[in-house]
Amino acid sequence: MELTAVLGLLTGIALLLWAIMTRGALTTFWDPSALLIVLGGTLAAVAVSHGKQRLRKIPGAVLRVFRQESVSPLQIRDHLVDLARKARREGLLALEDDLEELQDPFLRRAVQMLIDATPSEQLQQVLESEVRSSSEAESRSAAVFRTAGAISPAFGMIGTLIGLIEMLRDLDDPDGVGTGMAVALITTLYGTLFANLLFVPLANKLEEMRDDRVRIRQMIITGVLAIQEGQNPRFIASQIDAFLQVPPDEAQDEQPEAEEVEQMDVGGQEVASDD
Numbered sequence: 253m254e255l256t257a258v259l260g261l262l263t264g265i266a267l268l269l270w271a272i273m274t275r276g277a278l279t280t281f282w283d284p285s286a287l288l289i290v291l292g293g294t295l296a297a298v299a300v301s302h303g304k305q306r307l308r309k310i311p312g313a314v315l316r317v318f319r320q321e322s323v324s325p326l327q328i329r330d331h332l333v334d335l336a337r338k339a340r341r342e343g344l345l346a347l348e349d350d351l352e353e354l355q356d357p358f359l360r361r362a363v364q365m366l367i368d369a370t371p372s373e374q375l376q377q378v379l380e381s382e383v384r385s386s387s388e389a390e391s392r393s394a395a396v397f398r399t400a401g402a403i404s405p406a407f408g409m410i411g412t413l414i415g416l417i418e419m420l421r422d423l424d425d426p427d428g429v430g431t432g433m434a435v436a437l438i439t440t441l442y443g444t445l446f447a448n449l450l451f452v453p454l455a456n457k458l459e460e461m462r463d464d465r466v467r468i469r470q471m472i473i474t475g476v477l478a479i480q481e482g483q484n485p486r487f488i489a490s491q492i493d494a495f496l497q498v499p500p501d502e503a504q505d506e507q508p509e510a511e512e513v514e515q516m517d518v519g520g521q522e523v524a525s526d527d
Contacts, residue, residue, distance in 0.1 A: 257318050257457060264449050286411050286439040290446060293407035294400050301399050306392055313393040317457045323356045325468050329492045331359060332475035336485040344369070344480070358382070358469055362476040372480055376473060383469045387462055394458035401451035408443020412436045471495035 272281055299307055331354060338346055348367050354360040358379075365375050415436025471492055478488045 260453075261449070268445070268449075280434070281438060281441070283435060283438045286415075286435070286442055289411040289414070289439055290404055290407050290442040293410065294404045294443075294446070297403045297407075298396060298400050302392075302396050306396050309393055310396060313396070313458060314454065316461065317454055325464075325471070325496055328356055328359060328468060328472065329489070329496060331356075332472065332479070332492055333485055333489045335363065336475070336479045336483070336488045339366075339479050340482060340485060356472075359472050362472055366476055366480055372477055375480070376477060379469070379473045379476075383466055383473075386469075387466050390458060390462040390465070394455045394462065397451045397455035397458065401447045401455060404447045404451060405440070405443040408440040411439025411443070415439065467495055 269278070272278055331350075335347055335350060338350070344366050347363055351360055351363060351367075354363060361382075362375070362379055365378070370378075413436075415438075416433075419433060419436060474495070475488055475492055478491060
């Protein structure tokens with residue numbers, strides 16, 4: 253679970269409730285009709301804007317925000333470097349033994365293409381097409397919440413206007429003007445809260461996760477192509493660290509003990525050292 257997102261949302265809600273309760277009764281700020289106007293109107297507008305297919309993906313998108321990635325970028329980095337060493341010693345076919353250990357689906361597919369001797373141009377084209385496709389899908393999910401964040405304050409204002417119209421029709425009762433005004437403003441409060449505490453943060457988080465996932469997958473593509481070319485594992489590690497923005501000293505510390513002085517190619521002949 254992504255604790256930062258969960259704690260951020262819960263902290264925001266708790267602080268708002270505490271601030272409201274210190275000013276008066278919590279029930280003063282509860283109005284079911286205002287809630288229906290904001291949420292119902294926002295949902296209807298989002299449905300018109302994006303359609304049924306995107307609405308179906310909303311629950312999954314919300315779960316992704318609060319769910320931590322099963323494999324960290326550093327773990328993927330370590331897998332790539334280990335695969336580069338093994339491929340340099342034993343050949344690409346030997347990587348088949350490591351497929352089951354690769355938890356990241358994109359990395360597993362890329363390594364499988366290596367084992368299948370896919371030409372480098374075709375391998376890069378297929379993987380980059382998958383990156384673009386998944387990035388576009390995630391952008392559409394973020395756009396749904398971006399639309400909701402832009403629309404919900406407007407429906408809050410619509411609810412306020414409805415309340416003001418009803419209040420102005422009853423101006424012959426001066427005692428009810430203050431109460432009517434308070435109820436009318438609640439919808440504006442709801443619309444602003446939903447936009448700034450839920451919808452816009454969710455859109456921002458989804459876009460940030462999309463950018464991070466694209467960067468990691470581009471790192472995988474770079475690493476896999478370098479493995480296919482038989483590049484030095486230390487050089488591959490430095491290329492990967494550039495994607496992760498790992499400081500040179502830290503990257504050096506993470507390197508395992510010195511590379512084997514002699515490596516064997518597929519035919520069993522000695523090749524030049526990695527150093």
